[in-house]
Amino acid sequence: MEKFDVTVIGSGPGGYVAAIRCAQLGMKTALIEKYPSLGGTCLNVGCIPSKALLDSTEHYHKAVHQFADHGIEVKGVKVDLPKMIERKRGVVKATVAGIDYLMKKNKITVFTGHGSFVNKNMIEILKADGSKEQIESAKTIIATGSKPASLPGIEIDKKRIITSTEALELQEIPKHMIIIGGGVIGLELGSVYARLGAKVSVVEFMDSIIATMDRGLGKELQRLLKKDLGFEFYLKHKVTGVSAKGKEVTVSADNDKGEKIELKGDYCLVAVGRKTYTENLGLDKAGVKVDNRGRIETDEHLKTNVDNIYAIGDVIKGAMLAHKAEEEGVFVAETMAGQKPHINYNLIPGVVYTWPEVASVGFTEEQLKEQGKKYKVGSFPFKASGRARASMDTDGFVKVLADEATDEILGVHMIGPRCADMIAEGVVAMEYRASAEDIARMSHAHPTFTENMKEACLDATAKRPIHL
Numbered sequence: 189m190e191k192f193d194v195t196v197i198g199s200g201p202g203g204y205v206a207a208i209r210c211a212q213l214g215m216k217t218a219l220i221e222k223y224p225s226l227g228g229t230c231l232n233v234g235c236i237p238s239k240a241l242l243d244s245t246e247h248y249h250k251a252v253h254q255f256a257d258h259g260i261e262v263k264g265v266k267v268d269l270p271k272m273i274e275r276k277r278g279v280v281k282a283t284v285a286g287i288d289y290l291m292k293k294n295k296i297t298v299f300t301g302h303g304s305f306v307n308k309n310m311i312e313i314l315k316a317d318g319s320k321e322q323i324e325s326a327k328t329i330i331a332t333g334s335k336p337a338s339l340p341g342i343e344i345d346k347k348r349i350i351t352s353t354e355a356l357e358l359q360e361i362p363k364h365m366i367i368i369g370g371g372v373i374g375l376e377l378g379s380v381y382a383r384l385g386a387k388v389s390v391v392e393f394m395d396s397i398i399a400t401m402d403r404g405l406g407k408e409l410q411r412l413l414k415k416d417l418g419f420e421f422y423l424k425h426k427v428t429g430v431s432a433k434g435k436e437v438t439v440s441a442d443n444d445k446g447e448k449i450e451l452k453g454d455y456c457l458v459a460v461g462r463k464t465y466t467e468n469l470g471l472d473k474a475g476v477k478v479d480n481r482g483r484i485e486t487d488e489h490l491k492t493n494v495d496n497i498y499a500i501g502d503v504i505k506g507a508m509l510a511h512k513a514e515e516e517g518v519f520v521a522e523t524m525a526g527q528k529p530h531i532n533y534n535l536i537p538g539v540v541y542t543w544p545e546v547a548s549v550g551f552t553e554e555q556l557k558e559q560g561k562k563y564k565v566g567s568f569p570f571k572a573s574g575r576a577r578a579s580m581d582t583d584g585f586v587k588v589l590a591d592e593a594t595d596e597i598l599g600v601h602m603i604g605p606r607c608a609d610m611i612a613e614g615v616v617a618m619e620y621r622a623s624a625e626d627i628a629r630m631s632h633a634h635p636t637f638t639e640n641m642k643e644a645c646l647d648a649t650a651k652r653p654i655h656l
């Protein structure tokens with residue numbers, strides 16, 4: 189029986205990054221993945237394919253709606269959805285191949301099959317051909333991720349009532365896509381199909397879309413998705429039933445006054461969150477505990493209740509984000525090697541890849557109010573940015589929240605062009621505990637969208653933006 193210093197179960201961004209860091213630190217490392225394709229949800233049916241489709245459809249939308257204003261005449265622009273999907277598959281294939289290369293480069297032994305604990309030091313791998321193999325491991329990292337959640341009484345038929353996985357593979361443009369859940373998946377994949385001409389209706393339980401982010405962002409995004417893509421929103425509506433008959437789906441919901449609505453469309457995307465995945469993992473055989481939501485319980489070192497078993501990523505508490513899983517992968521590897529790594533969970537940025545993009549780090553206004561913290565608000569709209577005017581991306585703003593007494597930046601919330609990339613400045617500033625004045629006094633290249641951050645900081649620190 190082969191013996192390893194550490195075995196990682198699951199090859200998503202948590203698992204493969206953990207495996208690489210373990211190997212870099214000199215541990216003999218194994219990685220078990222049940223699918224033949226490495227990379228987990230993120231590379232195969234999550235971050236990468238969704239961004240590939242978001243990019244393709246953004247090009248199409250610009251060609252149809254903006255090129256004429258730029259003085260570019262294009263006639264007969266058409267969508268070839270199967271080709272678009274094929275390109276997306278190519279992007280996934282190339283990215284996954286990159287992980288195969290990294291596993292070889294780092295001399296990580298990859299086992300393809302379903303891993304399950306025999307006991308706390310032995311893992312069995314069940315392969316596609318039914319054969320079994322056992323390995324022994326001094327330590328194990330569980331990185332088995334998550335799967336789409338559903339609602340009680342709703343049967344996802346994967347044809348008309350679908351999850352994000354099927355929505356990334358549609359071969360026709362829906363006429364009317366009804367989306368349950370105004371969170372990240374609903375708005376990103378809703379944007380993909382709305383840009384291609386589908387009518388999109390979002391039914392959301394809360395009184396805001398992207399409700400966990402700063403409320404100002406959800407309000408602006410809702411306005412822009414309505415204006416630019418014709419989204420219809422049914423907020424404060426709780427879905428009570430979904431049925432499919434032939435090519436028609438019917439979604440029923442109750443609003444907060446108890447009134448009922450019924451929507452009819454040809455596809456219903458259920459995007460109400462994700463649930464941890466620990467099926468047939470043999471947690472009981474290793475003695476690993478889960479909490480009341482099925483998440484593996486971990487301490488501050490991401491160690492489970494069993495001494496040699498750790499868990500990371502979507503399968504434990506916290507934001508279900510690829511970069512959070514990656515940080516945890518590195519954290520656990522370094523902890524096992526005797527180092528003292530650190531993760532500041534408050535500074536894990538959140539991004540929504542709609543257009544305009546939405547990005548956030550640190551505390552929201554709502555959280556600061558709840559804490560009773562006195563803070564200053566600085567903001568700067570993209571309509572006052574020369575760079576944004578040049579590219580016709582004048583919607584949105586950057587908002588900076590700073591401590592009223594010390595001027596330390598407590599939160600950065602932005603909606604606008606390239607905010608997904610721009611939020612990195614907020615993360616760096618906050619990791620170094622910068623004041624709004626620190627950022628306001630640093631040179632930002634002109635003309636760039638990043639000047640909005642400088643101006644918002646000028647506004648926060650002393651109410652003296654230059655260009656407004």
Ligand code: FAD
Nearest residue numbers: 198200202222228229230234235303333501502508509510
């Ligand atoms: P996963 O990526 O879920 O990987 C777990 C792996 O474990 C899987 O490959 C699974 O097959 C394997 N596995 C499970 N059980 C076993 C077993 N017993 N034996 C062997 N293998 C097993 N996050 C972002 O940060 N940015 C984004 O833009 C983004 N976009 C997304 C878009 C969509 C449509 C979706 C669905 C998700 C998106 N996410 C995004 C979330 C992101 O994909 C997850 O947070 C991330 O993949 C979690 O990583 P993980 O390593 O914990 O688990």
Ligand code: NAD
Nearest residue numbers: 369370371372373374392393426427459460461462508539
């Ligand atoms: P989510 O938690 O972002 O949104 C789900 C929404 O569904 C919530 O707003 C919730 O109020 C609503 N909802 C729940 N029950 C409902 C009901 N009965 N009726 C109406 N609305 C209801 O979840 P998601 O969009 O499914 O995404 C899942 C995970 O994937 C998220 O944790 C997210 O972090 C991750 N993800 C991230 C990105 C990104 O980083 N850009 C992209 C996609 C997915």
